[in-house]
Amino acid sequence: MKHLRPLYVPPLQADRAEAGSLILRDGTTAAIRLAQPADRTRVREFVARLSPESRRHRFFSEGAPPDEMIAALCDSSRPRVQLTLLVTRIADGDARIIAAGSYWAKDEQTAEVAMAVDDAFHGKGLGTLLLERLALLAIRHGFSRLWAVTHAENAAMREVFRESGFTAREAYEAGDMHVELSLIPTETTVARAEVRERLAAAASLRPFFHPHSVAVIGASRRSTSIGYRLLEAIAVNGFHGAVYPVNPKAAELAGLRCYPSMRDIPGPVDLAVVVVPRDAVPGVVQECAAKQIRALIVITAGFAEAGPEGAALQARLVETVRQRGMRMIGPNCFGLLNTDPDVRLNATFSPLFPPAGRVAMSSQSGAIGLAILAGARRTHLGISSFVSVGNKADVSTNDLLQYWEEDEATGAILLYMESFGNPRRFARIARRVGRRKPIVAVKAGRSRSGGRAAGSHTAALAVSDVAVDALFRQTGVLRADTLDDMLALAAGLSQQPLPLGRRVGIITNAGGPAILCADACEAQNLTVPALSPAIQRALATFLPAAAALANPVDLIASAGAEHYRRSIETVLATDEIDALIVLYTSVTAEDQAPIARGIEAGIANGRKRGAAAKPVLICWMAEGDADRTFCLPSETVPAYGLPETPALVLGKAAAYADWRAQPAGTIVDFDDLGLPEARAICSTALARRGPGWLTTDETRRLLSVAGLPVQPGGLAHTADEAAVLAARIGFPVAVKLASHRIVHKTEFGGVRLNLTSEAAVRDAFEAIRAGLAQDGQVEAMEGVLVQPMVSGGVEVMVGMTQDPSFGPLIAFGLGGIHVEILGDVQFRVTPLSDRDASDMVRSIKGFRLLTGYRGHPAADVGAIEDVLLRVSRLVEELPEIGELDFNPIFALPPGQGCRIVDARIRLKGGTLVDGPLATTPGCTARHGMRLPIHIGI
Secondary structure, eight states, rough: OSSSOOOOOOOOOOOOSSEEEETTTSSSSEEEOOGGGGGGHHHHHHHHSOOOOHHHHHHHHSOOOOOHHHHHHTTTTTTTTTEEEEEEEEEEEEEEEEEEEEEEESSSSEEEEEEEEOOGGGTTSSSHHHHHHHHHHHHTTTTOOEEEEEETHHHHHHHHHHHHOOEEEEETTEEEEEEEEEOOOHHHHHHHHHHOOOOOHHHHHHHHHHHEEEEEEEEOOOOSHHOOOHHHHHHHHTTEEEEEETTTOOOOETTEEEEEGGGGOSSSSSSEEEEEEEEEEHHHHEEEEEOOEEEEEOOOOSSSGGGGHHHHHHHHHHHHHHHTTOOOOOSEEEEEEOOOTOOOEESSSOOOOEEEEEEEEESHHHHHHHHHHHHHHHHHEEEEEEOOTOOOOSSEEEEHHHHHHHHHSSSSEEEEEEEOSSHHEEEEEHHTTTTSSSSEEEOOOOSSSHHHHHHHHSSOOOOOOHHHHHHHHHHHOOOOOSSHHHHHHHHHHHOOEEEOOOOEEEESSOOHHHHHHHHHHHHOOOOHHHHHHHHHHHHHSSSTTTTBBBSEEOOOOOOOOHHHHHHHHHHHTTTOEEEEEEEEEOOOOOHHHHHHHHHHHHHHHHHHHHOOSSOOOEEEOOOOTTTTTTEEEEEEEOEEEHHHHHHHHHHHHHHHHHHHOOOOOEEEEETTHHHHHHHHHHHHHHHHHHHHOOOHHHHHHHHHHOOBBSOOEEEESSSSHHHHHHHHHOSSSEEEESSSSSSSSSTTOOOEEESSHHHHHHHHHHHHHHHHTTOOOGGGEEEEEEOOOOOOOOEEEEEEETTTOOOOOOOEEEOTTHHHOOOOEEEEESSSHHHHHHHHHHHHHHHHHHHHHHTTOOOOOHHHHHHHHHHHHHHHTTTEEEEEEEEEEEESTTTTEEOOOOOEEEOOHHHHHHGGGGTTTTTEETTTEEOOOOOOO
């Protein structure tokens, strides 16, 4: 591949740059939006509240700026000239401005920037957050640099510029500091952005998990009510903090003093759990805001999941929460719990409190969450914390991932998901979190009927399951098909080390379970290798003569505790395996306890002999003893009820270990990717014809300017032109119908191959036109495409389709008819990294054809990967491309590249992006909106 350079893609924000919310460094929130003329009074009041020093730093004068300057600041109607962002927080019932930032055009590529922050909010990161949003909007409107002048002693502003990570140049002039910032993302800006976003998200959620006091608003004396059950769950499970029931009609509940309202609680409250009727929720939230509560859990249902009226109420609720500096879980949720012994918070309406452990979980369904908690208790799976996110109106799965990434008590993360709020942001966060902690997900809605159910249940659209699989594969998320599989994976991943390889040893006392286990291992791409003669001889010294020693090691039914102990110790310690599965089928109830102790002793001895890094899993099939736990002094060994389950867990763990061991992929850009020219081709086509397929000539020009290897040739409009063009190219040639209206050319006899003379070319042209005339389609003919025949090579295809939630999906597989008959296709979500492209090519079943098979030459795999990466960049930058199909592509021998022989590109409607922005490097277009810079929240 040539002309490559790393492309650093900043984190995607959770909302629009022009309007949304910010999470400050202390975890509180605020709203951000564009200034409007109606804001003049608020801006004037904001400036008046600034200290004289702050006014001097912002306006270079301690006095108030003139009215015409205030008016200019409040006009954001011409973003190419000037733009102002306001950060607000509600105080005394009014949205008060707490920070403001502006830019003005200095020249075609440079915008001057300035900011001011309310003195009471200094040190909360607002300056950096404003700079990030201003940079995003500036580059969207054609600027590539920001410039600022500040007093040399203004240490706070200089720190904002340094903290941002933007490449900066500083110069002193007349006692002031002049700073120029490049808006091209770099590794430093992206890394700092991710850290800031992660730490702010974690800080905002900490009051949920570690509150010192909890109020239950809507606590009830009725034992059947949710308010009663919530209060009881908090009290019974020993919450280590103050509990305040709120009910205006009760003096005491559950032995606790009850308060008529939040205003009557004497001390501070960290967390409020709201279970009042829906229409009372807004008022309660206002009371919580007045009480300066940071965290809300709204159990109450009837919001977005209930229809348009509920959705509107939910939107107003979220606006209130964010403008008041709070965070909210729910509404329509099951609650939250934290098993930390210093907290012991069960703020759910379930009495179940799972054992403490290192697995965190988020569930989008309360009922599923209840089932998972019951399952965790049944299987002795330790939970660190659990959250039912409900409607995800504010706190989302993405927020929780970032909290658990920082949470030392959490070692693995479980997700039950029915929808993605922002799948591309999820991908970025999950890819990073997965490097440290495994993420296991059950994604519901795989079938059409399941998708409809998920949509109606969560008021969200079902997404393509192909896209989900692709996203999980790219980000290292382990997908579980069932809740049982999720629990099994959670136990294995949280309690045992990851395997360093795929070789599995199996020890059993029954042949049938061992066969099933071995088959399941093979299905999971694990191997069950025969043990060496030396190990078999060692086993023979203490096992019965009838025992099978190769692997699986069958101790036979009469095996006792000592046989298990010595066999496990021997096999686990050998360097011939990477993991061990121990199977036990109960023969008599009296044997169960001794054999369990023998298994534990064997594992402990094997660890002492150097096998500390190998996972061990147990299948314990003992009637009446199914819940036995295997707890050694230094570890817990998971036990499962079926022989296939340990194989499933090890297979998924091995795949995850392989993913984590590989270097992180790099998103690449190309120096010769002609995006301005490609964008102009699309803009012109849309202006002339509207959405639809590009013409053959437009398609070939677009491929050429994008550096894609289009097969040489040309377009001919008459039979004579086709003959002349063929003679110039050299025979043999292919002649193909050129039409943007007819997609499947072969159905109309529109492809003629191996033509060896001018006469044959003329005949082919006339035959194609005659065939179209016979079907009344002659007006759809633009001419014919004449190309040289390609000899040799392997036919592959590259395609792209737009998923409504995930954006562009890139497809790769064998080309020609193989793609339709065999369906051997891999999909990935853009943007593709170099690792994604490599993985796509190597993951198809027909990859052996590309490496050379039975005398056929190998293919230029690097050239194929280059096409995939270029297509990814192209469709990211040109959101107007709705679909493309390159089929076939002839992959030639190594070093000879590849050739796109047939291509089609369909444009969709939507907002186009043009102007100076088109030449700004490092930009990413999505759904008609440019997202070149965002440095996180």
